[in-house]
Amino acid sequence: MRETKAIIERVTRLNEHYQRLHLATEDYLNDIKPGQTVLARLADRWDPYLREQWWPVDAAPNRLIVERPGSLRYEPGQSVSLLGPVGQPYRYRRTLRNVLLLADDTTPTPLVMSMSWLLSNQISVTLVLAGQAALYPTQHLPPEIEVQHADATLGWPNRVMTVGWADQVFVVVRPDDELGRFGRIWSLFGELRAEIPKSYLFGIFQPVQPCGVGACQACLLPLRGGETTLACTQGPAVDLTQVRFS
Ligand code: FES
Incomplete structure (x- = not known):
């Protein structure tokens, strides 16, 4: 697990309850798998004091998209400190239909x-x-x-x-x-x-x-x-x- 800085490039709304943050990240998070998360803190805030667990919904080279509650306020350009990846990928059976x-x-x-x-x-x-x-x-x-x-x-x-x-x-x-x-x-x-x-x-x-x-x-x-x-x-x-x- 490593720490990296990410930048919120875009914020898109799914509805009033959910939004997605499009993050520019270092490439070591490209391999993040379903089940793994990042521990995040906005770089200019200590509230909440503990890092929050952010769940990726998509990853691409130098890009991570996470889903967050719609009630929270995020702005493009904000810097985020990420620790991750945290946890194990989901363990699927070999034969799965x-x-x-x-x-x-x-x-x-x-x-x-x-x-x-x-x-x-x-x-x-x-x-x-x-x-x-x-x-x-x-x-x-x-x-x-x-x-x-x-x-x-x-x-x-x-x-x-x-x-x-x-x-x-x-x-x-x-x-x-x-x-x-x-x-x-x-x-x-x-x-x-x-x-x-x-x-x-x-x-x-x-x-x-x-x-x-x-x-x-x-x-x-x-x-x-x-x-x-x-x-x-x-x-x-x-x-x-x-x-x-x-
Ligand atoms: S979060 Fe510290 S041991 Fe799991």
């Missing part, structure tokens, strides 16, 4: 960068938006993506079939109580499938990450058998078969 992405009452931004990568590898993608995730506009997403909106009980049309067909599932939940919310997702999938195999159902964890390199233990997650893991170095996607929810 269908992937289910689920955003439960939170932004689906951590899932967005993976969509074009999956489609370019002829893998079909279903995106389910529940609760606050429905505020995310989907018109800009590739038309091949099947978008479903879930109701308050996390039900959506053909849910049993979608879950059964999926070779892997990546879920993001509201970060206020990730273990509790992922525990409910675990129970739901346990009802929908005879068994939940390893490397099938992944939770994408987004705890506050003060260091991003495994030094401060702030992002420690409990695993079964009394083990632990760190979201910043081993995550953000963690196989939910390994997680201890309570």
